[in-house]
Amino acid sequence: MRLIHILIAILLVQLGFSQSKNQYSISFDNAVHHEAKIKLTLTDLKADTIAVRMSRTSPGRYALHEFAKNVYDLVVTDGKGKKITATRPNPHQWDISGHDGTVNVSYTLFADRADGTYSQIDETHAHLNIPATFIYAPELKDRPIEITFDLRKDLNWKIATQLKTLGTNKFGAPNLQYFMDSPVEISNHTVREFKVASNGSDYIIKLALHHPGTEEEASTYFEKIKKIVVQEKAVFGEYPKFDNNTYTFLACYMPQVSGDGMEHRNSTILTSTRSLANEGMEKNIGTVSHEFFHAWNVERIRPKTLEPFNFEEANMSGELWFAEGFTSYYTGLILCRAGILSQEQYIKGLAGSYNYVWNSPARAYFNPTEMSYQAPFVDAATSVDPVNRGNTFISYYSYGSVLGLALDLSLRSLKDDLNLDDYMKLVWKKYGKTEIPYTKNNLRTTLKEYAGKSFASDFFQKYIDDSQIPDYKTLFAEFGVSLINDSKKPYHGISIKFDKNNNAIINNYPKKGTPAYKVGLDKDDIILAINDDSFTNKKELEELLKKYTPGEKIKITYKRFEKEIETEMTLATDPKIEIVLQQNAGKKATNKREKWLNAK
Known part of the structure; x- marks a missing residue:
């Protein structure tokens, strides 16, 4: 039998069916000029x-990014070195004819933005997101890929990536999808790692940290990361089967980068201008929590609408409220369970997303599924025309986060042994561990299986298919948490900025239903006076508004298109709430809160 297999393999080679590789090389001689x-x-x-x-x-971005704009000096030759002319059917593509079975494509790439989407090359690092860096052949997407990095010896660079090591500075990927999903950080970075075990396998969790700080800071930061890794595993009950038995945090905390985080199958990019000595130790760690959770939720628990990922068109999914939003809910919760945030800090921090989502008029236009569809327009997408997002859009990150909170508290209130962690475990077993892409209906059916048909149908009907608000006041009360609103604080609904001439300029499109919207105030109007009282800075304006109460009418004098106008506005009550942990909560509520927020 073995002989037959060998003969078949030889025959396939003779017929031209051997598995050829797409081979890349990259060098950085002109890194000083970002090439x-x-x-x-x-x-x-x-x-x-x-x-x-x-x-x-x-991968991980949903909008279009025209990476071809940074490619130039493109030259095509055949296997004998003969130059071939390539035609351009569109801005992103080169069609190559007249070759001898071999094509060499060489080009220069300009790259000067380090984040989770783009690439940056300078004399501190080569921060490479693969789609922003490498030309590819769509027809050969199933071929293995080899890449050789020609490193600058004078810069003490080394390579961090989820790509498989094939030798000195040579790495490989099994196909195009994996290659595109495998960012690379080449720099003189610090490395930390520790071993974890799951289902009989050992995995290395690695931090490749490019930063201007000390070894001691790196070690302190890595201890926080280790706590996050352990607590997130507790949610799902096991680690994913990381390829090459390794997961790598590619952290670049340098002054020239752009803040971001981007998940990948066995690694994540973390970028911030904050060094660990400059608030980064506390403020960068939330991105770590969010992106590592994606190793389960998104990378393996994957929406069917994103599988396979399309490199030629925008990627749209109606499940981002779950993929990104529920991950956002766990971002802070994990920091609390890991002891990085206190319970009081965590509870207080919930108010930001709560106020943003539930005080938005956008719920009248789109439910969470439809908000998810907006991703190609908002996910690092750029355009030059103004948009009315303040009235029509709620981030699926925030929307999904407060819905994840509501579902967790609702499950825990329904029955003592129910919680969101165990629902996520069930989703993991059905769709993540098996890597079967899911639909929204799969999530609904799984919740029915976990918590009952009536509960699941009610939750999806009210909060996913519709835009109703859960009863947070009642839910929170069971956990010793209060919602507080200042009923005496007036609200007008506009944001004011002061220019160099002390003009008070409206800085936002007023939200629908606010006092400012109702009386016709608009962005770029200049407020001249309130009840004939003028002001020249933010502090004077705040002191002036303290004189008034909700329900009171005030005269607004403003200028629009050089014309002075007067209108009368009725102030409303500030809708913002605070979320407060009750220090003297009863024993039952305290016990439920501890089960929710304590380490697992």
């Missing part, structure tokens, strides 16, 4: 024409 030289070699080509292109999207 890399890149070469792609494609062999064993059968078709007369082969298309190569730059991606327009990046």
Whole structure:
């Protein structure tokens, strides 16, 4: 039998069915000017024409990003070095004909933005997101990939990535999807790692930290990361099967980067201008919590609408309220369970998302599923025309987060042994561990299985398919938490900025239903006086408004298009609430709160 297999393999090679590799090399001689030289070699080509292109999207991002704009000096040759002319059917693609079965594509890439989407090359690092860096051949997407990094020896660079090591500075990926999902941080970075065990396997959790700080700071920070890793595993009951038995945090906390976080299958990018000595120890850690949770929720518990990821068009999903939003709910909760946030800090911090979501008029336009559909317009997407997002959009991160909170508290109130952790475990077993992409209806059916048909149908009907508000006051009360509103604080609904001439300019499109919206005030109007009292700075304005109470009418004098106008506004009650932990809560409420917030 073995001989037959060998003969078949030989025959396949003779017929041209051997598994050829797409080979890349990249060098950084002109890093000071943010350039890399890149070469792609494609062999064993059968078709007369082969298309190569730059991606327009990046895994974990949903909007279009035109990466081809940073490619130039592109030269194509065949296997003998003969130059070939490539045609351009669109801005992202080069069609190559007249080759001899081998095509070499060399080009220069300009890269100067380090975040979870783009690439940056300078003399401190080569921060590479693969779609923003490498041309690829769509027709050859199933071929293995090899890449060789030609490192600058004078810069003491080393390589951190989830790609498989194939030798000195050489790495591989099994196919294009995995390659595109595998960012690379090349720098003189610090490395920390520890071992975890799950289901009979050992995994290395690694931190590759590029920062201007000390080894001691790196060690202190890594101890926080370790606590997060352990608490997130407790939610799902096990770690994913990390490829190559390793998961890597690619953290770049340098002054020239752009703040971001981006999940990948076996790694995540973490970028911030905050060093660990400059607030980063506390403020950067939330991104760690969020992105590592994605190793389960998104990377393996994956919406069917995002599988496979499309590199040529925007990626739209109606499940981002769950994929991103429920992950956002766990971001702070895990920090609390890990002891990085106190219970009081965590509870107080819930108010930001609560006020943003439930005080928004956007719920009249879109439910959480439809908010998720907006991702291609808002997820690091850029445009030049103004939008009315303040009235029409709620981030699926925040919306999903407060819904995750409501579902967790509702489950815990329904029955003592129910909670969101165990629901997530069930979703993991059905759709994550098996890597079967899910739909919204799968999530609904799984909740029915976990908590009962009536409960699940009610929750989805009211809060996912519709935009109703859960009864948080009643839910929180069972856990010794209070919602507090200042009924005496007046509210007008506009944001004011002062220019260099002390003009008070409305800085936002007033939200629908607010006092300012009702009387026709608009962005860029200049407020001249309130009841004939003028002011020249923010402090004077705040002191002036303290004289008034909700329900009181005030005269607003303002200027629009050089014309002075007067209107009368009735002040409302400030809708913002505070969420407060009750220090003297009863024993039953305290016990329920401890089960919710304590380490697992």
